[in-house]
Amino acid sequence: MRKRLVAGNWKMHGSRAENARLLDELLQFDSGAWPAAAAVCPPFVYLQESARQLKDSGIALGAQDICADAGGAFTGEVSAAMLKDVGCRYAIVGHSERRALYAEDDRLVARKFMAAQSHQLVPILCVGESLAEREAGQTEAVVARQLDAVLAVIEPEALVEAVLAYEPVWAIGTGKNASPEQAQAVHAFLRGRIASHDARIAAGLQILYGGSVKASNAAELFAMPDVDGGLVGGASLKADEFAQICSAL
Numbered sequence: 001m002r003k004r005l006v007a008g009n010w011k012m013h014g015s016r017a018e019n020a021r022l023l024d025e026l027l028q029f030d031s032g033a034w035p036a037a038a039a040v041c042p043p044f045v046y047l048q049e050s051a052r053q054l055k056d057s058g059i060a061l062g063a064q065d066i067c068a069d070a071g072g073a074f075t076g077e078v079s080a081a082m083l084k085d086v087g088c089r090y091a092i093v094g095h096s097e098r099r100a101l102y103a104e105d106d107r108l109v110a111r112k113f114m115a116a117q118s119h120q121l122v123p124i125l126c127v128g129e130s131l132a133e134r135e136a137g138q139t140e141a142v143v144a145r146q147l148d149a150v151l152a153v154i155e156p157e158a159l160v161e162a163v164l165a166y167e168p169v170w171a172i173g174t175g176k177n178a179s180p181e182q183a184q185a186v187h188a189f190l191r192g193r194i195a196s197h198d199a200r201i202a203a204g205l206q207i208l209y210g211g212s213v214k215a216s217n218a219a220e221l222f223a224m225p226d227v228d229g230g231l232v233g234g235a236s237l238k239a240d241e242f243a244q245i246c247s248a249l
């Protein structure tokens with residue numbers, strides 16, 4: 001039985017007061033009753049305060065991004081050591097917004113993956129195709145390219161302490177999720193590709209689906225055999241909605 005995870009990506013939302021309220025509400029749900037692990041990824045500046053609030057709870061903390069370099073003259077960046085220092089367990093790498101809006105390419109994403117692991121952070125590696133790529137029949141080629149860039153620089157063993165997230169770009173923030181069958185097809189493809197390197201590691205790898213996951217569609221997505229949880233944006237900003245998604249696993 002694979003481990004399961006629901007991670008909330010808050011993106012650039014919230015304030016000290018709003019976050020405190022959201023986490024307070026989340027902590028009131030009995031996370032012990034959730035069959036899955038849960039994590040939240042607030043903006044960098046709120047990580048430390050969120051860590052304090054989540055201390056001794058079942059909810060882990062993640063960062064939305066990470067610097068590929070270890071430290072030094074990298075103005076504006078946040079290193080893996082710093083994220084570890086403030087209590088992060090996860091770091092999202094290669095989110096499609098980073099790729100599209102900040103020109104992060106496959107090689108940089110691969111370096112970020114390694115940076116996270118260099119400090120025992122679990123990278124959540126995002127892959128996914130745009131609508132134009134899907135319509136051109138390139139979905140598998142695109143996610144394969146994004147995955148292979150990381151596989152080229154790590155040993156398959158490194159995937160034991162990693163999470164993969166399939167996030168079709170056309171489903172992110174649009175309210176239009178991939179159908180369970182569409183998600184399953186890509187998840188199975190990704191797992192198969194990793195199995196060609198190491199079948200045991202592929203079988204144990206958590207692959208999350210992201211893109212308009214909500215309380216109303218989580219159960220049918222999570223029922224798919226290769227969907228091991230969710231990376232949740234908008235719906236993670238509402239405690240009851242996020243808690244319902246966690247319960248759906």
Ligand code: PGA
Nearest residue numbers: 172173211212232233234
């Ligand atoms: P969404 O975002 O759930 O709001 O579609 C998902 C993500 O970007 O990780």
